[in-house]
Amino acid sequence: MLRITELTLPLHHPDEALPAAICRRLRITPRELVRHVVARRAHDARDKTSILLVYSVDVNVKNEEAVLARFRKDRHVQRTPDTRYKFVAQAPSGGTARRPVVVGAGPCGLFAGLILAQMGYRPIILDRGKVVRERTKDTWGLWRRSVLNPESNVQFGEGGAGTFSDGKLYSRIKDPRHLDRKVLTEFVKAGAPEEILTEAHPHIGTFRLVTMVESMRETIEALGGEYRFEHRVEGLDLAVDAQGNRRVRGLHLHTGDYLEADHVVLAIGHSARDTFFMLQAAGVHVEPKPFSIGVRIEHPQSWIDAARFGAEAGNPILGAADYSISHHCSNGRTVYSFCMCPGGTVVAATSEEGRVATNGMSQYSRNERNANSGLVVAIDPARDYPGDPLAGIAFQRHWESLAYVAGGSSYKAPAQKLGDFLAARPSEGLGQVIPSYRPGVHLTDLAQCLPEFAVTAMREALPVFGRLIPGYDHPDVVLTGVETRTSSPVRFTRGADFQSLNTAGLFPAGEGAGYAGGILSAAVDGIKVAEAVAASLGG
Numbered sequence: 001m002l003r004i005t006e007l008t009l010p011l012h013h014p015d016e017a018l019p020a021a022i023c024r025r026l027r028i029t030p031r032e033l034v035r036h037v038v039a040r041r042a043h044d045a046r047d048k049t050s051i052l053l054v055y056s057v058d059v060n061v062k063n064e065e066a067v068l069a070r071f072r073k074d075r076h077v078q079r080t081p082d083t084r085y086k087f088v089a090q091a092p093s094g095g096t097a098r099r100p101v102v103v104g105a106g107p108c109g110l111f112a113g114l115i116l117a118q119m120g121y122r123p124i125i126l127d128r129g130k131v132v133r134e135r136t137k138d139t140w141g142l143w144r145r146s147v148l149n150p151e152s153n154v155q156f157g158e159g160g161a162g163t164f165s166d167g168k169l170y171s172r173i174k175d176p177r178h179l180d181r182k183v184l185t186e187f188v189k190a191g192a193p194e195e196i197l198t199e200a201h202p203h204i205g206t207f208r209l210v211t212m213v214e215s216m217r218e219t220i221e222a223l224g225g226e227y228r229f230e231h232r233v234e235g236l237d238l239a240v241d242a243q244g245n246r247r248v249r250g251l252h253l254h255t256g257d258y259l260e261a262d263h264v265v266l267a268i269g270h271s272a273r274d275t276f277f278m279l280q281a282a283g284v285h286v287e288p289k290p291f292s293i294g295v296r297i298e299h300p301q302s303w304i305d306a307a308r309f310g311a312e313a314g315n316p317i318l319g320a321a322d323y324s325i326s327h328h329c330s331n332g333r334t335v336y337s338f339c340m341c342p343g344g345t346v347v348a349a350t351s352e353e354g355r356v357a358t359n360g361m362s363q364y365s366r367n368e369r370n371a372n373s374g375l376v377v378a379i380d381p382a383r384d385y386p387g388d389p390l391a392g393i394a395f396q397r398h399w400e401s402l403a404y405v406a407g408g409s410s411y412k413a414p415a416q417k418l419g420d421f422l423a424a425r426p427s428e429g430l431g432q433v434i435p436s437y438r439p440g441v442h443l444t445d446l447a448q449c450l451p452e453f454a455v456t457a458m459r460e461a462l463p464v465f466g467r468l469i470p471g472y473d474h475p476d477v478v479l480t481g482v483e484t485r486t487s488s489p490v491r492f493t494r495g496a497d498f499q500s501l502n503t504a505g506l507f508p509a510g511e512g513a514g515y516a517g518g519i520l521s522a523a524v525d526g527i528k529v530a531e532a533v534a535a536s537l538g539g
Contacts, residue, residue: 001058001059001060001064001079001080002026002058002059002060002061002064002067002068002077002078002079002080003039003056003057003058003059003077003078003079003080003081004022004025004026004055004056004057004059004076004077005056005075005076005078006054006056006076007021007022007025007054007055007056007057008044008052008053008054008055009021009052009053009055010050010051010052010053011043011051011052011053011312011315011317011318013053018036018038018055018057019033019036022036022057022059025077026059026061026067026071026077027070028061028062028067031062032061032062032063032067033059033060033061034059034060034061034062035059035060036057036058036059036060037057037058037059038055038056038057038198039056039057039058039080039198040055040056040198040199040200041053041054041055041056041198041199041200042054042199042200042201043200043317043318045308045309045312045318045321048308048309048310048311048312049310049311051309051312051318053317054200058080081178083178083181085178085179085181085182085185087115087118087119088531088534088535089119089531089534089535089537090119090120091119091120091121091122091534091537092538096121096537096538097262098260098261098262098263099121099122099123099124099226099261100116100121100123100124100261100263100264100265100533100537101123101124101125101126101251101259101261101263101264101265102116102123102124102125102126102264102265102267103126103127103233103251103264103265103266103267103268104126104127104160104265104266104267104268104269104272104510104512105125105126105127105129105157105158105159105160105227105229105267106159106160106161106162106267106269106510106511106522107159107160107162107510107519107520107522107523107526108160108267108509108510108511108512108516108522108523108525108526108529109125109127109160109265109267109509109510109526110159110160110213110216110523110526111183111186111523111524111526111527111530112265112267112509112526112527112529112530112533113125113220113225113526113530114186114216114219114220114530115526115527115530115531116225116530116533116534117219117220117223117224117225118223119530119534120223120224121533121534121537122223122224122225122226123220123225123226124225124226124228124259124261125220125225125226125227125228126228126231126233126251126253126259127156127157127158127227127228127229127230127231128151128156128157128230128231128232128233128254128272129151129152129153129156129157129158129229129230130151130152130157130158130229130230131157131158131214131217131229132157132158132159132163132210132213132214133210133214134152134157135152135153135156135157135158135159135163136163136210138152138153138157139152139153139154139157139164142154142348142350142411142439143347143348143438143439144438144439145439146410146411146412146439148350148353148411150351150352150353151230151232153349153350153351154347154348154349154350154351154359155269155270155271155272155349155351155485156269156271156272156351157229158213158217158229159209159210159213160269160522161269161270161271161349161359161485161511162209162518162519162522163206163209163210163213164206164347164349164359164361165206165339165341165359165360165361165519166203166205166339166340166341166342166344166360166361166362166366167203167204167205167206167208167209167362167364167519168201168202168203168339168518168519168520169183169184169187169196169202169203169204169519169520170200170201170202170520171517171518171520171521171524173520173521173524175524179524179527179528180520180524181197182527183520183523183524183527184196184197184202185197186216187204187212189215189219190211190212190213190215190216190219191208191211191212191215192204192208192212193208193364201322203362203364203366204364205362205363205364205365205366206361206362206363207363207364208364231253231254231255231257232253232254232275233251233252233253233254233275233278234252234253234254234278235251235252235278235282236248236250236251236252236278236279236282236284236503236506237249237250237251237252237258238282238283238503245504246283246502246503246504247262247503247504247505248261248262248264248503248504248505248506249261249262249505251264261505262505263505263507263533263536263537264505264506264507265507265509265526265529265530265533266279266492266506266507266508266509266512266513267509267510267512267513267522267526267529268510268512268513269510269511269512270485270487270488270489270511270512271351271485271512272512273352273393273397276390276393276490277390277393279492280389280390282503283502283503284492284500284502284503284506285492285493285500285501285502285503286389286390286490286491286492286493287389287490287491287493288381288385288389288390288391288392288489288490288491289381289392289487289488289489289490289491289514290378290379290380290381291379291392291484291486291487291488291489292336292338292374292376292377292378292379292483292486292487293376293377293379293395293396293399293450293451293454293482293483293484293486294335294338294374294375294376294377294450294454294458294481294482294483295358295374295375295376295446295450295458295479295480295481295482295483296346296358296359296360296372296373296374296375296437296479296480296481296483297372297373297374297375297418297477297478297479297480298346298370298371298372298433298435298436298477298478298479298480299370299371299372299433299471299472299474299477300369300370300371300432300433301320301321301342301343301366301368301369301370301371303371303471303474304320304321304322304323304342304371304469304471305320305321306470306471307321307469307470307471307472308321308322308323308469309321319342319366320342320343320366320367320371321342321371322340322342322371323337323340323373323469324336324337324340325337325465325468325469327460327461327464327465329456329457329460329461330460331453331456331457331460333377333378333453333454333456333457334377334378334457335375335376335377335378335457335458335460335461336376336378337373337374337375337376338373338374338375338376338483338486339359339360339373339374339486340360340371340372340373340374341360341361341362341366341371341372341373342362342366342371343362343363343365343366343367343368343369343370343371344360344361344362344363344366344368344370344371344372344436345360345361345362345368345370345372345436345437345438346358346359346360346361346372346413346435346436346437346480347359347360347361347437347438348411348413348437348438348439349485350400350411352397352400354401354404354409355397355400355401355403355404356400356403356404356407356411356412356413356414356481356482357396357400357403357482357483357484357485358413358437358480358481358482358483359483359485360372360373360374368436369434369436370433370434370435370436372436374483374486375458375461375462375479375483376483376486377451377453377454377457377458379395379451379454384451389490390489390490392489392490393489393490395489396484396485396489399449399450399451399482399484400482400484402448402449402482403449403481403482405449406442406444406445406446406448406449406481407441407442407444408442410439411439412439412440412441412442413437413440413441413442413480413481414441414442414444414446414448414449414480414481414482415427415435415437415441415442415443415444415446415478415479415480415481416443416444416445416446416478416479417430417431417433417443417475417476417477417478417479418462418473418474418475418476418477418478418479419474419475419476420445420475421446421447421458421459421462421479422459422462422463422473422475424445424447425445426443426444426445427443427444427445428443429443430443430476430478431475431476432474432476433474433476433477433478434478435478435480437480441478441480446479446481446482449481449482450481450482487511487514487517488511488512488513488514490514491508491513491514491515492508492513492514493508493514494507494508494513494515497532497535497536498528498529498532498533499532499536505536507529507532507533509525509526509529510522510525510526510529
């Protein structure tokens with residue numbers, strides 16, 4: 001089978017145009033084309049007056065070797081890669097002395113647990129939060145009634161932070177083993193639409209993620225895995241030999257229980273701040289990592305659709321438009337869009353009392369009134385919070401606490417119209433854009449809960465973005481603060497064997513450990529770590 005990439009056709013092409021284009025590209029007759037399957041479809045809207053669909057297509061042809069020989073120097077005509085997942089190990093027939101433990105049931109922990117279960121290792125999966133249905137009720141409790149459960153919210157519980165997001169399933173990772181395909185395939189088995197296997201920018205949305213997470217839990221349990229919810233890890237039990245080598249041998253849980261474990265996957269997510277401090281106190285190697293701070297910015301989705309697609313705005317093939325933009329500012333900072341959610345809502349994402357943090361979320365349909373995105377400024381540990389490896393947490397907490405006060409000390413979020421933000425004056429009323437954040441916003445001056453360097457950089461970048469996307473800097477656009485959870489502020493550094501640099505048997509993984517960003521990359525990292533655990537267990 002051959003794969004053709006970068007095959008372009010007009011947006012409104014008829015069905016028969018694709019096989020015809022394949023024949024032209026390969027210089028074959030229609031009779032020589034046996035079969036074709038779309039492997040990927042994207043769109044190119046750089047010219048709004050002539051939007052193109054861009055295909056990667058797998059084809060069977062007669063005389064395949066002769067056709068391939070004609071294109072041996074053409075990187076856009078190659079053999080179809082084998083994307084099937086191949087297990088690297090299998091548990092010994094007698095099992096292992098101790099079952100591997102996965103801490104965290106987000107995307108990384110979910111796939112670490114799944115792969116270990118599929119290889120026969122019967123993992124135990126711990127999560128401090130609740131099962132996804134109960135967790136969803138607690139999350140809505142904050143959004144609707146301003147009642148926060150610090151152990152069950154947007155950040156903590158089955159499915160992880162990605163459950164309440166846009167459900168994006170793409171990343172910038174380049175993996176020659178195609179582990180991302182394994183992730184997408186398992187999601188389809190769990191109930192995701194099959195189109196995620198071919199769309200260039202697939203997404204699922206919160207409601208579908210909930211049922212998929214439940215289905216994957218059932219699969220893991222059927223394979224001998226075990227879940228223990230509402231079990232927070234409060235301490236490590238370490239063995240230290242005469243040479244000072246450290247190895248994990250068990251976990252202390254907040255329930256008072258002790259769990260023997262010599263292979264522990266740490267998939268704790270980017271907001272497990274108390275666990276970060278516990279690990280540092282236990283001597284686990286940790287270092288600071290850059291992240292970003294800013295706000296969520298909301299526009300009517302129709303504005304973004306018109307700006308990106310012109311007369312084709314609303315075309316169902318294109319769906320709701322998104323964007324990705326950045327600007328390097330004169331003060332040395334970079335402002336960029338983050339976690340853009342077409343047709344979605346801004347949500348309360350705090351996990352700590354007396355603090356406000358925001359994020360974006362959308363459903364599979366992406367049909368809400370507004371588009372929202374993070375508008376964030378990159379920060380660096382050496383420049384902005386030097387010293388202690390966990391100083392970034394104090395940095396986040398400081399601005400989240402100020403946002404709580406600026407929002408009225410009630411979990412409402414501080415918000416401001418873009419025109420007022422640029423003019424450095426508090427907002428006193430809304431215009432054409434109605435904010436979607438729940439439990440509501442309090443109009444104010446966002447400069448009181450953002451670093452001065454961030455305010456300066458954003459004020460420079462917004463007019464620049466307005467020239468890139470017409471209407472982006474409209475004065476009625478709403479900014480809602482603060483966005484602080486773009487990624488983990490720490491990295492629990494690991495070696496080539498995926499184990500902690502100074503604590504054997506501990507496998508830092510995913511976004512919380514500083515090795516991923518988003519659902520897909522976290523899931524892929526979970527697979528890699530599960531394979532490393534299996535290798536260490538001798539499978």
